[in-house]
Amino acid sequence: MAILEKVDKLHQAIAWQGDIPITNRYTAGVAGERFLREIKDHARILGTRCPDCDLVYVPAALFCERCFAQLDEWLEVSSQGRVFTFTVLFRDLEDRPLDPPAVLAYVKLNGSNGGLVHYLGEVEPDQVFIGLEVEAVFKEASEREGSILDIRYFRPLKR
Amino acid sequence: MGMRKVAVVGAGMTKFVRRALETGKELAFEAAKMALDSCELTLQQVDCVVHGTAPDAFDGVHMKGEYLADGSGAWRKPYTRCYVGGGTGVFAPIHGWYHVASGLFDICLVVCEEKMSSCQPHPQGAFLTIFDHTTERPLGPNLLWIFALEMNRYMHTYGLSKRDIALVSVKNKRNAADHPCSLLGDREITVEDVLNSEVLAWPVQRLDVSPVTDGAVAVVLAAEHVARRITDKPVWIEGVGWNLDTTYWTNRDLCYPRYVENAARMAYEMAGISEPRKQIHIAEPYDPFDYKELHHLEGLLLFDRGKAPEATALGITQRDGDLPVCPSGGLLGVGNPIAAAGLMKVAELFWQLRGEAGARQVPGQPRRGVAQAWGDLMQVGTVIVMGV
Structure with a gap:
């Protein structure tokens, strides 16, 4: 198509419509199943420790990616930690304004070398800073279904 | 050509199953x-690490080479994923071979994984979109169409019957009964079972086809001077080849x-093979459908x-025949986690040529095989010749 015939609006273009008609049904995996069950049943976050590398993986992993040891030392890590980094979201996935804006953070959990990416709640975006101490807020036991969203969000630790 | 000799020095595989609890990463690990x-x-x-895995849509993870990197042992290492569709499983060790043959690396870990059970309602849904979106997809095609059309043409050209072809499925599913990782091994299966199975797209019937499978396979490649320190039974990669026909x-x-x-x-040229029928002792051709084994034996x-x-009817391709073909049990018997299935053939040659194939061992101390x-x-065709 020549540049002079440029179509500005996509719905005006002659097009062939198509999609890929599949959905996916994943397994949580050997480690992932135990990790999610613990959140669902006990509102606790589990990690696995590699004794050789002295690392605690969160979310719990079946193997150490550094030395390839199979990990069988499971431990509960704290549901508290610190904001390692964060962002404030102003648009949703459909490009609509998010009001109020949402705060997304990578939370390093105490007692682990890892952590979780999750939303922050009960806090204004301008109150969030790197190093902020936070804790996980779990849904009620009856609402939990074995999902990472069983953690409602992390909120600033109350002292 | 100034290339270094490369050996396979180790191999491993998961069980091939219909649906694994393990994630793709865990299978690869x-x-x-x-x-x-x-x-x-x-x-x-x-x-360095080479990963081979088929369409992202199967696992339902885009950029699944990257997703599978930690399970494949790629942490802080040079890592690449290669992909030539179903040919990937034999191409991945070729990819690893030129990493080592070139002198760039001494030890390369090659891992192939597939978790097809994630894909719902069936991986055929992903295959729908490999076809031309305007001239073919409106017809609602799937892979079985292609195989049915190709199989019918093959049968017509050479005057073959369904029974001639079903023998391949029987042989491979029986061979797979001796494989500890197999999904569809069946010592009792008969030609009548295949001929009486459900017709999917004539002439393709249910038991002419390999199953949807989860699984992973890995091999370790090493340069000659390292390989000889690692093992006294290196299996050399003597020749590699790959080729593409019209799209x-x-x-x-x-x-x-062709x-x-x-x-x-x-x-064969790289391996110095001038008479493959005399110089190849075991063949592991790709057998997602029974007629494809025959097709590929002729192409090889x-x-x-x-x-x-x-030759199949005469028993030549049986495990104890003159040219054992798919002594592993192949895709029809062991299973078909796409890329992992191809690498399983390379692992099978490794075990067979070292005399470590257990109940599957072909007699007579075979010294050279082709996968x-x-x-x-x-x-696409991808080929490896291995020997001791």
């Missing part, structure tokens, strides 16, 4: 760890896979065109 343990290497001794499948000669012949000739120049079915896979848009 299990196979990779087993391969390293088999030759007493640690991950730290691995210089548009109606422009192909459906009864003969691209497989070209790939085989490339590999191991039988005259249209004559592989007769082949096929795929992409049904037009």
Whole structure:
């Protein structure tokens, strides 16, 4: 198509419509199943420790990616930690304004070398800073279904 | 050509199953760890990692090569994923081979994984979109169409019956009964079972086809000077070849896979093989459908065109025949986690040529084998010749 015939609006273009008609049904995996069950049943976050590398993986992993040891030392890590980094979201996935804006953070959990990416709640975006101490807020036991969203969000630790 | 000799020094595989609890990462880890343990290497001794896996849509993870990297042992290592569709499983070790043959790396871990059970309602849904979106997809095609059209053409050209072809499925599913990782091994299966199975797309019936499968396989490659320190039984990669036919499948000669012949000739020349029928002792051709084993045996120049079915009927391709074909049990018997299935053939040659195949061991101390896979848009051939 020549540049002079440029179509500005996509719905005006002659097009062939198509999609890929599949959905996916994943397994949580050997480690992932135990990790999610613990959140669902006990509102606790589990990690696995590699004794050789002295690392605690969160979310719990079946193997150490550094030395390839199979990990069988499971431990509960704290549901508290610190904001390692964060962002404030102003648009949703459909490009609509998010009001109020949402705060997304990578939370390093105490007692682990890892952590979780999750939303922050009960806090204004301008109150969030790197190093902020936070804790996980779990849904009620009856609402939990074995999902990472069983953690409602992390909120600033109350002292 | 100034290339270094490369050996396979270790191999490992998971069970091939319909639906694994393990994630793709965990499957890859299990196979990779087993391969390293088999030759007493640690991950730290691995210089680079090659991953092979088929369409992202199967696992339902885009950029799944990256997703699978940690399970494949790629942490802080040079890592690449290669992909030629169904041909990937034999191409991945070729990819690893040129990393080592070139002198760039001494030890390369090659891992292939597939978790097809994630894909719902069926992986055929992902295959729908390999077709041309305007001229073919409106017809609602799936892979079985292509195979049915190709199989019918093959049967017509050489005057073959369904029974001639069903013998392949029987042989491979029986062979697989001796494989500890197999999904569909069946010592009791008969030709009548295959001929009486449900017709999916004539002439393709249920038992002519390999199953949807989850699984992973890994092998360890090493340069000659390292390989000789690791093991006293290295299995050398003597030749590699790969070749592509026209993308548009109606422009192909459906009864003969010329691209497989070209790939085989490339590999045979590198291996110094002038008479493959005498110099190849075991063949592991790609057998996602029973007629494809026959097709590929002819493309590999191991039988005259249209004559592989007769050889099968005569028992030549049985495990104790003159040319054992798919002694592993192949995709029809062990299972077909796409890329992992191809690498399983390379692992099978490794075990067979070392005399470590247990109940599957072909007699007579075979010294050289060929493995082949096929795929992409049904037009790629990938070939490896291995020997001791």
